[in-house]
Structures are given as structure tokens and as C-alpha cells.
Amino acid sequence: MRSTMQDVPLSVADLVRYGTAVHGAASVVTWTGGEPRRSSLAEVGRRAARLAHALRELGVTGDQRVATFQWNNQEHLESYLAVPAMGAVLHTLNIRLHPDQIRYIANHAEDHVVIVDASLLPVLTPLLPDLKTVRHVVVAGGGPDDLPAPQAVPDGVQVHRYDELLAGRPEEFDWPVADERDAAAMCYTSGTTGDPRGVAYSHRSIWLHSMQVCMSDGLEVRPEDRVLAVVPMFHAMSWGLPYAALMVGCSLVLPDRFLQPGPLADMVAAERPTLAAAVPTVWQGLVRELETAPRDVSTLRRVVIGGAACPPALMRLFEERYGIPVLHAWGMTETSPLGSVAHPPAGAEGERRWSYRLSQGRLPASVRGRLVGADGHPVPHDGRGVGELEVRGPWVTGSYHRGADPDRFHDGWLRTGDVGTLTPDGYLRLTDRSKDVIKSGGEWISSVELEGHLMAHPDVREAAVVAVPDEKWGERPLAAVVLEPGAAAGFAELRDFLAEHVARWQLPDWWSLVAEVPKTSVGKFDKKLIRQQHAAGELAAVRL
């Protein structure tokens, strides 16, 4: 029996129509280093309409991709509204990637237009000759001289100034309502190996995800909130905050390129946000800044931390020194990105409460999770069984654009590459990436857990644990250890120390003393390199 409900597609067009009218008074502030630029959702809506008319004139039809190469600012927000609402696909290019990756991504997505902040021209201009499908470059902001040099612009590519392009166009656009499963926006995710992979969000997924961002078990964004969105709009849709603003009418404070601790602290003091969202390193910088130059941050009723595990000390510091509760969240580009959010359960107090809050959080009804063990079988959600997390839901990707990397999917579920546990009440605790976990005899050994215990030994400065091939077990752990200056602990002592905390079969077979653990460009242990060194016989390791 069919329901009698209206068949109304969920669409960014309707979200734009609603948000810019009903919540037109919500403010949109862009930091400039000097006087902030102040606007409103109503004004952003009118400018988005102009932008859509302009893009149509540049030949943007159907589901063509319009790329942005921008910081978090008003013009970027205008594209968030205009491009999906006109039926095209917003492609947020990650400005921090290696030029080779940016080239690959823009070509793979077949971007027709790139809207670029003038301040980012030095990064984009050298790539223009290699962007095969781009026909128009639109430069937002900057002075009269902030345009690519004519000789840097390939034949067939036109350069426009954003404001000139919008000038004089109609302030209304008849936003078409799309099929809700059509692509509205896309974002590429770049692993440490292989080519970047495209995720294409749908009108439906954006709508549902925006609702979750405003739900009590989501980020609880409220109409009266002023949201400082530090998390980049070029990465995983700024955690859904721009569209949440359209949905419930919160105001937005956009930091543009002023992401250093000093300007961020100034922004908080001046714009008085009630909620702010960023990765842990941003907050670590802010805390250090506040220690040397205090500002009033008392308007923040909550800080959302995601993108990487939140160090417990940082969460406690925020709360104990500044009285600001930290909300820990987990997600990835592939999950729109909101996966789990660490609201503690009712009744949890003291350390138990902290433990829930430091977990990756609880999966909401719309993001089902399951664990798959080393043997490919389901792992129980008992808080102990370790497996790779697979997720399924209406805002989780089920493939990559143009079919890349199909082995990242499993019966319609996304293999997250994250390894950890799930509790019966739905809390996720990640312990490792699947590529770093040691698969030993059908069981998994967490490299992160071993490292944590090892680094608790007073003689150990750093320790990285990696998998090395083993004929009998498949893989066995190797520990690469940096001792404190003058420390004398031997491997046997360290192994006995570890044995107090983990099962015997999890103890590393191989031990290596190193001067330093090699790191990646973002400061993480470069476990791939350690494994390569071991394979090449370049690492002196003893078997215990």
C-alpha cells in the first residue's frame, strides 16, 4: 500500500529558497584582517542568484562541475548556494593538496569553471595549462593587479573578475528542483597511496545530513548560534555547517585565510561565536595563544573537534581552564562527513563520562556501523572485539566517482579503513588504521595500542609499531624504539613492561633501536617507510 504522503524531493534548491528567505537576517561575517565584511543570508542569496545567472552565461548547463579554489568566505558560500541550486555540481578543490593531485582531481572531475580567491592565484595559476576541461577562471577578491598574467592563461580559457561578473544581473533565480539522488556537490579524498577518489554528494544526502547536524545527537546547531566555521569549506563541506545555516538560520563567521592562532583568537573575541568547529591542531594553537595573550572566549558554548582524534589533555584543558565543553566527532569525506558524535549517555559521570566523550562517539540512526574482523567475519559490538569499521547510510558514499577503488566497498557498505571497537550502546572507539594494524593468525593487533603502552615507559621517547611479514602468522609486530638520552632499558625489559598490559601473543617479535621515528609531511609516524626499511634490510632489528 502506498502512503498518501506528498512526493517532495529533498533539494538544495528548496533549502536555498527557504534559508535565504526565512533566515535571511542571519549574518555572514568574513574576516579580513581589518574591518570584517558583514552580510546576511538574504544578501548571499541575492548574490548567489546573480552568480547562477553569470554561470549560465559562461555555459554552465546540466550537471557540469563548477570548482572552487577558495578559503572560507562569503563568495565561497555564494557558490555553495548557487551551484547545486542551479542544478550544476559544486566541486570544492582542496587548496592544500600537492599540485599533481589538484591537476588530477580537476581533470578527473572535468571542471568547467574554477572560482578562485585572488590570494590563491599563486597556487592555481601555474596549474592552469594542465587543467584540460576548464574554460573559465573567475577571480574573487583582490586588487586590480590580482589576475593571472596573460601569458599564464592557456588559449581557450577566459579570466573574469567575480564582482564584475555578478554586476547588474537579476537578484532572483528560478532554482530548479533536481532529482534528489542527483549529484549536488563533490569532494575528493586523498589517501597516502593511489589517486584521489571523488565523492559526489546528492541533494538528498545534503538535506538529511544538514538535519543531523542540527539534531540533538548531532552537532546540535541551533537557530540562535553564531558558528565559527574554521573547518575548511574545501574539505568535506565544512562539516555541513554552511547548509545547516540555511536550514535553521544560525549565523556564520568565516575566517578566510586567517587561520593562525592570533587572528582566530581575535575573531572569537570580536565576533562572539557560540559554537566553533576545527581539527585538534587548530585548538592546540588557540590554547597556546590564549595563554600568552588572553582574550574573551566566554561566548563559546561548545567547541567541536574532529578530523583527528582529540588529545585528552586538550579536551580537559578547554573545559577546566575556559569552561568550554568539547564535542568530539568522527567522520570522513566519504560520510558527508558526520559519522559519530561523542555525546555521553545519560547518567554517565566522572571518568566514565570522560571515557565516552573521548571516544569517537555514537553512531546516529542514519549511519549504521558494523565491524569486520581479520578473518572477514562479523565482530560483535561488545566493546572488546576489534574489526574494521564498515558503515552504511543515506549520506555515506557507496562508490567513488567513475568507479575508482571498488574494493573500498563491501556489499553496499563503505570500508572506512578505520579499525576499532563498537559498544552495544553504539559508541565507536578507533584504535588504528586498517593499513597499520598487524594481522596475525586471523587476529588483529593494534599498533597504536602497543605504541601507547611502550611510550608510557619512562625510558622510551618514541615508539612506532609496524607489521612485518611472517610465514606462520601472516604478520607479526615490529617495534621501532627511540630511547630517552642516557636511558638503558633493554628490549627484554620493554617487552616485559608491555606484557603487563597486552596479551602475550600480541607482543612484538622484532625490536629495533632507532635514532628517530620517520615522520610524514603532516607529522604522523611514517609506518610505510619503516616497513620498507625493514623489507630492504635497512633496519637493524633483533628477534626476541
Add this chain to the structure above:
Amino acid sequence: MRSTMQDVPLSVADLVRYGTAVHGAASVVTWTGGEPRRSSLAEVGRRAARLAHALRELGVTGDQRVATFQWNNQEHLESYLAVPAMGAVLHTLNIRLHPDQIRYIANHAEDHVVIVDASLLPVLTPLLPDLKTVRHVVVAGGGPDDLPAPQAVPDGVQVHRYDELLAGRPEEFDWPVADERDAAAMCYTSGTTGDPRGVAYSHRSIWLHSMQVCMSDGLEVRPEDRVLAVVPMFHAMSWGLPYAALMVGCSLVLPDRFLQPGPLADMVAAERPTLAAAVPTVWQGLVRELETAPRDVSTLRRVVIGGAACPPALMRLFEERYGIPVLHAWGMTETSPLGSVAHPPAGAEGERRWSYRLSQGRLPASVRGRLVGADGHPVPHDGRGVGELEVRGPWVTGSYHRGADPDRFHDGWLRTGDVGTLTPDGYLRLTDRSKDVIKSGGEWISSVELEGHLMAHPDVREAAVVAVPDEKWGERPLAAVVLEPGAAAGFAELRDFLAEHVARWQLPDWWSLVAEVPKTSVGKFDKKLIRQQHAAGELAAVRL
């Protein structure tokens, strides 16, 4: 371009699977007058599985309707889970309707099974011979003698005891995932004229509506809430609270048949709910009860009032005497029911804030509203233009079951029958029902507004304003007035008094002095009867 998102249907089956596992510890308390019955979502889930197995054995297949004739209690909740999740359609029968309507509705919906509370058998049993499609009656609760008398049960109908039917059956059920647009539940709405009309909610509408109930611009139901659901589960899905509990894990306090002010006050004191939802008359009764016999109601962080306009005095009393904020909401069976919720906008203070809070509230992104004027044309959303509200959205009905009353729909929008204004920032103020409004020369005159002004005159005890036919204008207002004992105000004086508040063309042409305004069975002015009396020449009225 298709998105890469997973194609995951929104389904009650998944909601049940999620809620009973992840939020299994949430409590479900049923009031009994004595010791409350205590259960959990996990236990309710296990019993729902047993119920589903039992219903299959009773021949419930496909999309057959399983009706409930129950108060708010644990067994009713078990049907909320089991019936839609097994792929059948939950039909909540309104126990308060006239027997003729109940007969009509059960036959129109073709109910196969009726689950009935033993305490309601005296109402249902006499109807059994007329319920043509019912094959099974399942009696929940009650003692050994609480069964229909054998001679009252028609041939071909079997009677079962609920607990016996569930006993010994498996506590798990492989809930099938339905097409999200299939019917999951249905509820009939009964107007004052014509046959009741069936609204069939879909899996999709229930899922989206549950999200809205937990959103910051919805009812903001939170995981840690204990929700006292006074609003009946037999009417408009108890405002979405049962499914919201599955979605975010709030606890539920269910009053069963104990809806009198005394037991409700006891429930609040004993079960310490943080949120409660009911129609205004329930809260008026509770307030009177608390005045004579105080109880501790301090756990309530919010009271939701809907179903009828909230008297301003009631809202102020709740806040000023008990410190409990009142959240006013508007909706109807046809809107699942959550339409608008009166959260005031950021920055509104004092009387302006009260005015927003006493409005019907703001329409959320998923419920689009428009006003259609007396002439059939759109009315601007400027807070002044008056029109009939039409709504559109994924949880708004687009037809009635089996095509009843097609003229209640207009280009895919629902004509609500409510008349009022919309502000540019999305707030709805209802002034009248469209059947009561006076359509005069292409303009609308609000009967409720005229009545309000008239009743503010010290000599007027009651006043009802109705439309009477007029050759020139179509309709003109007639005022039927009850004077205070000994009062001497004449019609001319009353008209002059009115003229201070409304435009001249809105003043009643016809005036009638009556001893009492006739009322309907629920105490509302019976305007239909007044119009009939006037038409039959039974009402002495003078033309001014």
C-alpha cells in the same frame, strides 16, 4: 550526474533495529495507578519481535492493516515497533470518536486485526459485529474475565489474549526493509462534516519527521530527556515522540488511561520527566491541580503545547509560577503532525518575544507554506496579508486514503483549512478556520478577531461571529452576543467599540442578542448551528 551516495531507504525496520539495540537501555514506564510498569526499549524490541511472529501466524502479510484501540502504554508502543517494521500498516484507531465513525474507519481501512486494551473493551465490543474485515481481536492487559462475551463475538472472529499470544515466541525478527514510500502507519482525521479521512504515513515520512522532532528548530528532544507523552498515541502518532525515542534514545513515560490532573501531577513528581507534550486543556487542568495540591514539577525543562492555540495566560502562568518554558507548536494529522514550532528568533526580547512564542511558530525547511487569498491568488508573507495556509513537504499528506476529498489538495499542496498570516521570517499566525472566515467582496474577515474584540467589551459575556449570505458582497458578518447580567450596551455602542479596532468594512451588518452561544460537544462555538438558525429565520437579528 548521479551522486555516489549509497541508496539506503529510510525505514522503520532500521529505526527499530537501531533504537532497540543502541538505545536499548532507555526506559519505558507505563503508569498503572499503582506501581508503574517499568521496561526498556530493548525489552520492548524483544516483545515487538514476538508480536510480529504472532501477527504473522494470525495471517498478517504484506501491507495488511493492524489496528490498535489503546491508550499510551507499553503494549501500544510494541505495536508501533512491530507492525510497520514487519512491513504491515499500523492503524491507530481514535478511541474517542463516535461509534459510527469508528465503524466507518475500521471498515474503510480494512483492518485485519485489532489490538485493544482490556479497559477499552466496553467501547469496542459493541462494534465488533459491524467490523467487516476484522478477523482477530487481541486483548492487552486486564484480568481473567476481561474478554468480550462469546455471544458478542461474530462468527469468523477469533479473540486472543495479548500476553498468551506472545508467549514462547522468538525474541528476534528479521525486520524487512520496505520501499521508503510505502505506507507504514495510518491515522484518520475527522472533520465536523463528512466522513473521516485516512492519512497514510510512509517509512520515509516517519524517518524525516522523527529527525525534525529532535532538531533544534523542532521539539529538540534529546537523548537524555525523559518524555511524558500525554498526547495520545491514537492521534497523529503522539506527535512523533515514540519514534523519536527510537532515534535518539530518550526515555518515555506513558500515562495509559490516567489522564486526569491528579494522576498526571503524580506522574511528573514520581517519574521526573524533563519534557512533556499535551493539548492546552490538559495543562490547564494540571495547573489547577497544582494550585490545590502542589507537587514537584521542577524536572520539566520544557512543556510542548499543541493541538489547539495556547491561551497566553496559560503560557505565562507556566513560566512565571513554575519556571517551565512552554513551546507552542502547530500541526495536524495531515502533517505527521509537526508543522511549525514557536521558537522565538534570536534577539527578540520582552513582548516581542512573547508575541513570537504565542504565534503558531516557524515553519521548518521541510514544511513549505504559502497563503492563498479569498480570490484564489497568492497572499504575500508580510505578516499582514490573510489567506488560507497551504503546505507542502515530505511529511505532509498529498491525498487521503482511497482518494477521499480531493478538493482538500491544490496543485500538490495540502489546503489546511486554517486561515492566517505568514511573516517574512516564516512565522505563522492563525486567525480562523477557513469555514468560519467571512468572505466579503473578495476579502476575508476573521470571525475570531471580531469575537476577541467584542468580548473585550465589559458588557459582553460571549460573542460569536458567523458569515451570512449577502447578495452584493457574497457574505457579511453576523454577531451573536450574550450580554453580562444587567448590562445595557446597545448594538450601536458595540459596533462603535469594534470600530476602534477593525476597519469599517469589517464591522458586522447583522446583530443578534442571544441567551447563550450554542456549543459543540467539545465546547467550541457551534457556528454551523448559528448559521442554520439564521437561515431558518430562527434567529432574531437586526441590521445596523
